[in-house]
Amino acid sequence: MRHNFLRKYIPIFDWGRDYDKTALGNDMIAAVIVTIMLIPQSLAYALLAGLPPEAGLYASIAPIILYAIFGTSRALAVGPVAVVSLMTAAAIGNLAETGTVGYALAALTLAALSGAILLAMGVFKLGFLANFLSHPVIAGFITASGMIIAASQLKHILGVDASGHNLWEIVTSLIAHLPETNQTTLIIGACATGFLFWVRKGLKPALRKLGLGARSADVITKAGPVFAVFATTAATWYLGLADKGVKIVGSVPQSLPPLTIPDFSPTLMADLLVPAILISVIGFVESISVAQTLAAKRRQRINPDQELIGLGAANIGAAFTGGYPVTGGFARSVVNFDAGAQTPAAGAFTAVGLAIAAVALTPLVYFLPKATLAATIIVAVLSLVDFSILKTSWRYSKADFVAVSATVLLTLGFGVEIGVTSGVVLSIGLFLYRTSRPHIAEVGLVPDTQHFRNINRHKVVTDPSVLTIRIDESLYFANARFLEDFLLDRVVGDKKLKHVILMCSAINEIDLSALESLEAINHRLDEMGIVLHLSEVKGPVMDRLKCAHFLEELTGKVFLSQYEAITALAKEPTVSILKPKTPEPDKTAQNG
Incomplete structure (x- = not known):
């Protein structure tokens, strides 16, 4: 009886008993590939959240290990993702100034609240609540968020100080600061962006034409961002571009994730409660969608309520180890799956790789241009932008089209918090409208x-x-x-x-x-x-x-x-x- 309880609520006791050398080998290979991909991505998403770059690495270590223990997906890769990073910045941007201790504490508190909400939903089996967010509305929100994220990173590509919480504010700010563009930064950012787009579409076919095996070509393609990081960092260091106005990452602490304590003051928690709920729901919807899609390909089973517990534990881990809210990412999970990950142990091995990077490799990113990290984000999030949902919903259901369009416009015009809130309201409203007029x-x-x-x-x-x-x-x-x-x-x-x-x-x-x-x-x-x-x-x-x-x-x-x-x-x-x-x-x- 006790053994069954442990297998149900701590899945590592389920898959761990059948772990063998074959699974170990596959998981190790997948971990290496995902680690290479996550190093620049984690740094970039931390900057998107308004946090120091090391926060991205910290948010990718303890949370992955905790999810490996409590999660049910064998391929889901947990960590910082673009949409949640943007929502984090939006939630705490009005509460504290970027770069201050108060801002970092607010991020820790947001992760703790999100984790507690997810855990409570899992314990009380409330995973069904996420079903009230319709897929078209979520697609519209993610599309609009991707556009805002991409636009927000153009300031790093141009080397200017622009700001804004919605697309209109960001674009007008960019236009106002356009004369201040740093030409060197623009060249670095444009070259990095172009290279990363080419890597996604053209590198693997080119390597295959040269006679490289499919697996090797795939690994090199996934490591494309690392090549961009290496090349631009080396150029910045060698040519002294930091002295010419190119903004760099600078000093990154050379250490494992520290023990941190969130700020549980009632005032701050009250201010962050609604954003924490929204981040929890959106993060869970994105995570469970990816997990179920990948599990279906191997005829495996995902337990949504246990997934809530796994994600809750991951977020609480992030809160106490210098991170910020995390969830299962689509791109990294697909890479993890395609690389052959057999069990959640692949995530634990990835965490070890990132821990090594946090201790030994952080000095190497001192001269890394922020424009390169911005290019990494832009290329990643533009893959999320999908306007075909508008055409599909128009043909299939005018009510869905109205909901999607409203979500997109409200997110672009008023920011992610109002956008996601409107998405929730529209999803519930759409359900009530349809069922209130039954066939x-x-x-x-x-x-x-x-x-x-x-x-x-x-x-x-x-x-x-x-x-x-x-x-x-x-x-x-x-x-x-x-x-x-x-x-x-x-x-x-x-x-x-x-x-x-x-x-x-x-x-x-x-x-x-x-x-x-x-x-x-x-x-x-x-x-x-x-x-x-x-x-x-x-x-x-x-x-x-x-x-x-x-x-x-x-x-x-x-x-x-x-x-x-x-x-x-x-x-x-x-x-x-x-x-x-x-x-x-x-x-x-x-x-x-």
Whole structure:
């Protein structure tokens, strides 16, 4: 019993018992590749968050180890990511000045709060809450955030002091400072950006043409940012470009992550609570999406609630080791997966590699131009920008298009916090809108079968004295009145109608508000001389109805099947009396 508990809540006891030399070898190779990729990326994302570059390395060591112990994904790589880094900067930028102790303390506190929220969600199994963020809205938010991040890094490419929390502020600030552009910095930034874009698209095919193996070509391609870092750092040092106005990383502490204590003052925690919730939800959605996608390729299982615990532990680890909020990153996880990582131990080995880098390699980045790190960020985040979601949503669902467009525009115009908040509100609003107007179909019997289909889509037979309505949604407070209005509008004036059957095959839940509407429908129909019946009521729904007086007051019967109901209520117990109904076009009705 205890062993099963440990395997469930501490997954390392599950995959660790089958760990062998083959897995060790694969994990070590993956760790080397990911470590090479993460060194410049971690430094860059820390600067994006407004923190010293070493904070990116610190946020990539203890969190990875903790996730390896508590997480369920065997390929997810946890650490700083672009969107969360931007949200961190937005959350604490108004509370403290960049570069101060107060700013760093706020980042630690934000990580601690985020970790606590994620842990609480995991313990109470609240992972389903993330489902309220629709994919189109998340895609719109990430697209807009990618544009803001890319624009915010142009100041490093140009070598100017620009600022802003949204796209408009950033662009106007850049234009105002454009005359101050440092030409040398611009050359370095433009060359690094162009090189990194070429690495992504052209380096691997070029290496393959030269006869290099696929694995070797892939490793060298993933190490592309390291080549850019090495070349620009060497050029800056050799040519003395720092003296010509090129901004460099400068001195980075040569040490392992320090023990740090967040600031738990009530005032600061109150200021950071809402941003922490937003970061937790967005981070979890991004992480679980990546984890489930990669797990499906190997037919592995991801436990969302345990993932919350793993990410929560990772963030708390970041809070006490000099880091800031982290989550599972798409790019690094895909690299980890493609490199052959078999278990979360690959992440632990990556942490060891980054720890070595933090101790031994930090002096080598003293002359690293910030323009190179900016180029790394720009190339990484532009892959997140996907405007095709606008075209897709326009074709598929106008409501989704409105939600996506609003999220993009609000994020670009007012910043990430308002953007993500609007995304959450729009996602919930979209859900309520759709379910508040459920698809309701009048159905008839398909000839020579026992199946019932929409009269506007299929050639079916009906009886003028019997009306069958199928509700394709659970009934709750938001849509109960819609059903009531629809049904009463349909029956008013129909003199031949004697029976109404509610076909409940798609109803999984009926709440108290919906029950009151059903009681009202039953009463109103009774006053009209029409009998109300139910058919195909699911067991759990029937159990709930038995707890109320509705079934006792129901004027008709509850039938096991719709065919049984129509056979019993038709003028004669044969299908032959039913009359064909000419199908009519119905663009809003669903199939069936």
